[in-house]
Each structure stands twice: as C-alpha cells, then as structure tokens.
Amino acid sequence: MTNVFVLSVFTFILYTGILFGLSAFFVKRALNSYEEYTLCGRTLTIWYVILTYMGTWIGGGTIIGLAGSSYMNGVGQYWIFASSCVAGYFFAMLFITRIRAIRLSSIGDMFALRFPEFGEKVRIPVSVGLLIRNVTMIGMQFTALSFMFTYLWNIDRNLAVLVTFIIITGYTAMSGLWAVVATDVFQGFLQTIGLFVLMYFSIAANGGIENIVRFYAEAGKEIQIALIGGEGWFANFVLCFITFGLFFFMGDQSDWERVWASKNDKTAFWGYLIPLTVTLLLLLIPTYIGVFQKPVAAPGTEEEYLIYGFVFERLSPILALFITVTIISAIMSSADSFMIGSGQIFSNDIIKRFVNREASDKELIFWTRMGVVVSGTVGFAFAINISDMIYLWISGIAIATVTIIPAYFMAWFSKTANTRGVLWGMGAGMLYCALILLLGFEFNLLSIFIGLVINQAISFIVSRVTGCPSVQVVGSTYYWSERFRQISNIPK
Numbered sequence: 230m231t232n233v234f235v236l237s238v239f240t241f242i243l244y245t246g247i248l249f250g251l252s253a254f255f256v257k258r259a260l261n262s263y264e265e266y267t268l269c270g271r272t273l274t275i276w277y278v279i280l281t282y283m284g285t286w287i288g289g290g291t292i293i294g295l296a297g298s299s300y301m302n303g304v305g306q307y308w309i310f311a312s313s314c315v316a317g318y319f320f321a322m323l324f325i326t327r328i329r330a331i332r333l334s335s336i337g338d339m340f341a342l343r344f345p346e347f348g349e350k351v352r353i354p355v356s357v358g359l360l361i362r363n364v365t366m367i368g369m370q371f372t373a374l375s376f377m378f379t380y381l382w383n384i385d386r387n388l389a390v391l392v393t394f395i396i397i398t399g400y401t402a403m404s405g406l407w408a409v410v411a412t413d414v415f416q417g418f419l420q421t422i423g424l425f426v427l428m429y430f431s432i433a434a435n436g437g438i439e440n441i442v443r444f445y446a447e448a449g450k451e452i453q454i455a456l457i458g459g460e461g462w463f464a465n466f467v468l469c470f471i472t473f474g475l476f477f478f479m480g481d482q483s484d485w486e487r488v489w490a491s492k493n494d495k496t497a498f499w500g501y502l503i504p505l506t507v508t509l510l511l512l513l514i515p516t517y518i519g520v521f522q523k524p525v526a527a528p529g530t531e532e533e534y535l536i537y538g539f540v541f542e543r544l545s546p547i548l549a550l551f552i553t554v555t556i557i558s559a560i561m562s563s564a565d566s567f568m569i570g571s572g573q574i575f576s577n578d579i580i581k582r583f584v585n586r587e588a589s590d591k592e593l594i595f596w597t598r599m600g601v602v603v604s605g606t607v608g609f610a611f612a613i614n615i616s617d618m619i620y621l622w623i624s625g626i627a628i629a630t631v632t633i634i635p636a637y638f639m640a641w642f643s644k645t646a647n648t649r650g651v652l653w654g655m656g657a658g659m660l661y662c663a664l665i666l667l668l669g670f671e672f673n674l675l676s677i678f679i680g681l682v683i684n685q686a687i688s689f690i691v692s693r694v695t696g697c698p699s700v701q702v703v704g705s706t707y708y709w710s711e712r713f714r715q716i717s718n719i720p721k
Contacts, residue, residue: 237381240550244557245396248412252400255407263590266405267334267573267597269490277410278491278500281566284413285483286508287420288366288563292515292556293373294618297535299519304456305465307516312469314509316477320484321502323708324641326494326716328485331706336482337578343640343706344698346648349582351636354655356578358632359482360604363567363574365625367608369618370397370564377556380537390612393560398605401565402598405572406486409565416558421507423555424514426548427540431518434543444524454520456513472677473626479637482570494720564608568601575600620671627672631680632658635688641708643692650692658684 259266273281291310298306333339336359337352344351371393378389400408435441445454455462480488484501491497515536522535540552576596581588588596615621632655639646661680665672697703704710 234382236546237550237553240554241557244554247415248396248400248561249403251411251415252403252408255404255411259404259407260594263576263593263597264334265407266594267569267577268486269406269410271490272492273410273487273490273496273500274492275496275500277414278487278496279504280417281410281413281487282417282484282501282504283421283507284417284558284562285566286504286563287417287424287511287559288370288373291512291563292424292559293376293536294369294622295512296515296519296522298619299516300522300535301519303450304454304516304520305462306519307456307512308462308466309469310512311509312466312474313477314505314512316470316474317480317505318502319478320480321498321505322718324480325488325498325501326718326720327706327708327713328480328488329491329494329497330713330716332489334489335573335577336479336485337574337582339706340636340640340651341582343702344636344646344648344651345702347652351648351652351655352578352582354652354659355633355636356574357659358629358655359574360571362476362625362629363482363571364604364607365611365621366567367564367571367604368611368615369621369625370560370567371608371612372616372618372621374557374560375612377537377553380541381553386616387613390609393564393612394605394609397561397564398568398602401568401605402572402601405594405597406490406569409569410490412565413562416562420555420559420562421511423552423558424511427536427552427555428514428518430544430548431521431539434539435521435524441521441524445520454517468674468678472674472681473623473630475634475681476626476630479634482574483566486570486573498720567608568604569597571604572597572600575603623672624666627677627680628659628662631662631677631684635681635685639688639692640706644703644707645692645697646688647692647695647698649695650688650690653691654684654686654688657687 258270262270264270269277295306295310298309328339331339331342333342337355340351340355341349371390374393375386375389378384378392379386382389400412404411432438432441435444442454488497488501491500518539519535522539536556540549544552576588576593576599580596581593585592611621635658636646636651636655639651658680661683662672665676665680670676704712707713
C-alpha cells in the first residue's frame with residue numbers, strides 16, 4: 230500500500246510538471262498580444278481544434294457523475310447528456326460559419342452588435358449568466374478531482390480542492406488559450422484511451438456481457454440497461470433537449486473561442502463536428518460502466534465513489550494509476566477551458582467595455598488572468614460547499630439557459646426584438662432563477678421550461694410595445710439577411 234501511495238504521488242507530480250511544461254512552452258507566444266492569449270492568434274489547425282474539444286467536453290465530472298447516476302438509475306441517464314450533444318449539431322449546422330463571419334471575441338460581442346442601445350448594457354446579463362455557468366462547471370470539476378484525492382490518499386476534501394485549484398489556475402493563467410489547447414491535446418488523447426481501457430476491464434470484472442444481462446434479467450430490471458426502448462426514454466430526451474440542452478444550441482463561450490481561434494471556416498466546422506460525434510459515442514462508456522458495476526459493487530456504494538472503488542479495488546496498481554491519470558486529465562482539461570472562457574468574458578465584456586475602453590493588450594491579458602483566478606476561486610468555493618456534481622451542472626446550465634437563450638434566438642431570427650425587450654426578458658429570467666434558489670427549490674426540466682417561457686414572453690411583449698430596431702441593426706445578425714445569405718452552412 231505504501232508503494233502504491235508513493236507511486237501515485239510521484240505520478241501526479243510528474244503529470245502536473247508536464248502540464249506546466251506545456252504551458253510554459255507557449256508563454257512567449259501567448260504574451261505577444263491579447264488575441265494570441267485568448268484566441269491563439271486565430272491560427273489553430275484541425276487536430277488542435279479536435280483534441281481541445283475532446284479534452285473539454287469529456288470532463289471528470291461527466292465521467293464520474295454519469296457513471297454514478299447510471300449506477301443508481303440505469304442507462305437512461307445517457308440521454309440527459311446526449312441531448313446536449315445533439316443540440317451541438319444544430320449549433321454547428323446553423324451558426325459556426327456565421328459566427329466566424331462577424332469575427333468577434335465573445336458571445337457578449339454578438340449580443341452587443343445586435344442590441345447596441347443603452348451603452349451595450351446587454352452585455353451585463355449575458356456575462357453574468359455565462360460566468361455563473363462557468364464557475365459551477367469549474368466547481369463540478371474541482372469536486373470530481375477532490376473525490377479522487379480523498380479516496381486515493383485519504384486527505385481532507387477541502388485540501389484536495391485547494392490543490393486542484395492551485396494547479397489548474399496556475400497553468401491556465403500562465404499562457405491563456407495556448408495553455409488550454411496544448412494541455413487539452415495531451416489530456417484529450419490520454420482520456421480517450423483510458424475510457425476504452427476502463428470499459429474493457431469493467432466488462433471483464435463481471436465475467437462478460439452475458440453475465441451482466443443475466444443479472445439484470447434475474448432482478449427484473451432489464452429496462453435499466455436498455456439504451457432505447459426503456460420507459461419514457463424519448464420523452465426524457467425531448468424534455469432535456471428543449472430545456473438545458475438549448476444552451477448547447479447556442480454554444481458555450483469556450484466553443485466560440487475555438488470557432489474564432491480556428492484558422493479557417495473548414496477547420497472550425499469539422500474541428501467541432503468530428504469531436505462532437507466522438508463525444509456522443511464516448512458518453513456511452515461511463516454510462517455503461519455505471520450499470521455494469523451493479524452486480525459487483527459493494528452494497529451502499531456512494532455514486533460519487535463508484536468509479537474510484539472499482540479502479541482501486543479491482544485493478545492492478547499500475548493499471549489503476551493509468552486510469553487515475555485518465556480521470557485527472559479529463560477533469561483538468563474541462564476546468565481550464567471554463568477558466569479561460571471566464572477570463573475572456575471578464576476582460577472583454579466587463580473591463581474593456583465598462584472600466585477602461587482604452588486598455589492595452591498587456592492590460593487586457595492581466596485582466597484575463599485575474600478573471601481566470603477569480604472564476605477559479607468562486608469554483609473553489611462552490612466545490613467545498615456543494616459536493617453534488619450533477620446539481621452543480623444542472624444549476625449552472627439552467628441559470629444560463631433561462632437568462633440568455635430566448636435573447637439569443639431573437640438576435641438571430643427576429644426582426645422586431647429590440648434592446649429594451651431583451652433586457653427586460655433577461656432580467657425577468659435572472660429574477661426567476663434567483664427566486665428558485667432563494668426559496669430552496671431545485672432546477673428541473675419543468676422549472677427551466679417555465680423560466681424560458683417567462684423570458685420569451687416578456688421580451689416579445691416589451692419589444693412589440695416599444696418599437697422595432699433599425700434595418701441596419703437587424704441586419705448585423707439576422708439569419709436571412711443579405712450579409713449571411715451567401716454564406717454556406719457547410720464550408721466547401
């Protein structure tokens with residue numbers, strides 16, 4: 230046991246050193262300009278784009294949370310996460326080439342372009358919604374890694390979260406998006422291999438697929454391993470899609486960063502679509518790992534520790550360490566993306582627009598780093614106070630979705646929506662979310678849907694009452710405007 234402890238500590242230190250080394254390699258390039266630091270100078274090639282998406286989307290919180298929830302509730306949990314991937318196809322097909330055509334730096338830039346009245350105040354609720362989502366996701370990843378540290382080394386969970394915070398914040402702040410991309414390429418490769426290895430041994434531990442199927446059949450729970458055809462699976466998918474799945478219809482700030490960071494339209498489009506498809510398939514692995522552990526897991530196993538229990542109790546020390554590195558890579562590669570996304574929102578949509586409009590590149594890089602640190606700190610606070618990863622994930626997406634999504638659709642598809650209407654709608658959405666939290670309720674599919682309806686209704690009514698925007702303003706993002714009519718959704 231002592232040897233395993235020493236070896237695991239050494240492995241973690243070595244792994245951390247590699248991440249900082251990769252980040253340090255790009256420091257000089259990253260500090261050339263604000264655009265280099267936040268968008269890699271808009272030069273990323275397709276393999277960089279593919280692997281950085283892979284590293285971001287398959288997070289440790291996703292692996293551990295999905296495996297745990299599938300263990301408790303069956304394979305149907307897959308569709309909660311898959312709905313977001315399906316929404317991503319719409320983002321790719323409808324918006325990627327158009328987003329690149331307007332060549333901006335943040336989601337807030339797009340809203341400010343379409344709703345420019347009142348001194349770009351529309352950036353504020355958009356930024357707040359996105360930042361809340363990001364810090365909850367950061368907290369989710371911190372929590373996932375802390376569970377590993379406490380299980381492996383038996384250390385205090387708060388200390389584990391602190392170590393996680395220092396490491397990820399450190400290398401992310403060092404080189405910005407270049408650090409994120411470089412480490413994601415390394416980590417995305419590792420975690421993909423590790424997931425397949427974990428799946429193989431998860432099946433082998435149960436004596437093969439036949440034994441697993443027999444176990445559920447004898448228990449009368451065949452429905453728990455049915456991906457399609459289980460009771461209510463399609464209804465659950467649809468409900469998830471039209472609620473928090475809609476957030477991925479818009480795309481996240483980290484997605485938009487990579488779209489703009491890609492060297493051309495073709496790279497941006499296929500660099501997004503290919504890893505999205507792979508992710509949809511890879512999500513099946515933690516899903517089935519969860520249900521496959523039911524026959525062999527110790528009674529009373531907590532879902533947060535399900536994977537760790539299997540890895541450290543049923544695999545050889547060397548193999549367990551490899552899987553540990555896999556999970557660490559998944560966690561860190563997701564957290565760093567949300568951190569740099571938060572940093573860019575902080576510098577571009579807050580500091581540059583409302584504090585110092587004449588800020589130099591050097592100053593903006595400084596404020597982006599501060600945004601990385603602040604978002605990591607808030608994520609740290611969430612992680613030490615909330616251990617439920619799925620709750621953090623749903624709450625963050627719910628708030629961002631209810632606040633922003635109706636305005637996003639109106640920006641692209643409505644000629645009558647104006648700034649006043651959108652601001653009133655987003656304000657109502659944020660107030661609704663605040664009431665949900667203050668009254669002690671949890672976000673679910675119904676509450677998210679009600680929030681979307683309230684936001685949309687108020688935006689529509691206020692816009693109609695107060696008058697339509699100018700043709701020039703509408704044309705800046707209107708989907709069927711002359712500006713975009715000649716742009717192919719699928720780059721040649």
